[in-house]
Amino acid sequence: MENNLDFNNQEIWDNHSPKPKQITTFKRFGIHAQFQEMQYDDRGSWDVTMTDLHLASLITPTQHRYGASANQYHAVSPSSSVVLPGDRLVGGWEGKMVGQHLFISEQQFAAITGTELASHNIIPYDFALQSETTPEVDIIVNLLAILAHDARHESPAGPIFAETIISALLQNLTGSKAKIWGYGQTKSQNADKITNIAIDILQANLINGVSLMDIAKQIGVSVQYLCRMFKQSTGMSPHQYLLRERVFMARKLILEGDLPLAEIALEVGFTDQSKLSTTFKNILGYSPSQLRN
Incomplete structure (x- = not known):
């Protein structure tokens, strides 16, 4: 596959202060996916809106906060996060850290899996807010580490190796049989x-x-x-999908502003704050108040 990457995430790093330093990157598995390993200074902040599916692995312990600068920091152990297209992330960090990042466009996701991103029950993970690790999270950490190793050594096995790892990451996320860059069977x-x-x-x-x-x-x-x-x-069922989308909308509103949770609940279709909180925690593993505080 040609080394003609026009997939550019510069705007994401420009919206970090200070901007992290790139350690290594992959530019050899197509124009709609990119891997980057970044090193961060000992303190900073970010305000970014994702345009692509973003899988990240934090390989050094640090402190993170979400939302406004007055919000508290949470201790973060090495773990992974999943961010969906359209999500806006506002927050900051304390402590030098190294992160591994894989960005996959929605078009590339569809090309690999044979289905649209929106049709899958992909749950976003947040580094600091997951109470405990899961096998899915561990798999993301391990597979991104393999991509980083491959990138540092300039892909000795060729581009098909990285493409296979990316397909495995998407299979882990979706629970479906992802294709190996254009090969394999799709669903009905x-x-x-x-x-x-x-x-x-x-x-x-x-x-x-x-x-x-x-x-x-x-x-x-x-x-x-x-x-x-x-x-x-x-x-999942249509009702489960509806609840998931309402929770994702609520999560976005919490991260982007300071509306009271009761108003957010009504804004996204829940009858009250209690119903929002219960459903939110069932789906994401943490409560709306944890995300805000």
Whole structure:
């Protein structure tokens, strides 16, 4: 594969103060993915909006805060994070650290997995807010470390090695069989088509909600068939998808501003703050108040 990378994350690092120093980078596995290993000074802040799927591994312990500068810092052990396109991250760090970062465009995600990013139940992880590690988190840390080693040694096995590692990372995230850069089988096209239409309807009715009967009627299938196809493509029910998207929207509002949690709950479609908090913690593993404080 040609070494013609036009995938540029300079704006992300420009929005760090001070800007981290690049240790190594990969420029050999296509134009829509990039690996970078970065070294950070002993104190700084960031305010970035992700345009791509971002997998990161922190390989040195440090302190992180999220949100405004007055918020408290959390001790962070070596671990990984997952950030979705459109997420805005505001925060800071204390302590010198090294981070490994993989950016994958939504187009490249679809090319590798055969499905759209939005159709998968990918849960964002935050370094400082995960109460305990999981096998999925450990896998991200280990596979990014392999990419870093490969990058430092200028890919002795050739580009297919890195491409295989990236496919393995996406398989770990999605629970599906990712293709090896264009090879392999995809899921049922019919299931994906029905799911994509259903997701469009759910997204259009995220706040007020929509019944399964209405979704099935618009697509022209039975409720039972709709739920079966949706589960086959995403690994969750339409209702679970709706709750997940509301939680993601709430998370974004918490990170970007200072609206009271009660207002955010109503803004994203929950009946009250208590329902938001319970659902938020069930899906992300920590509460809205932990994210804010």
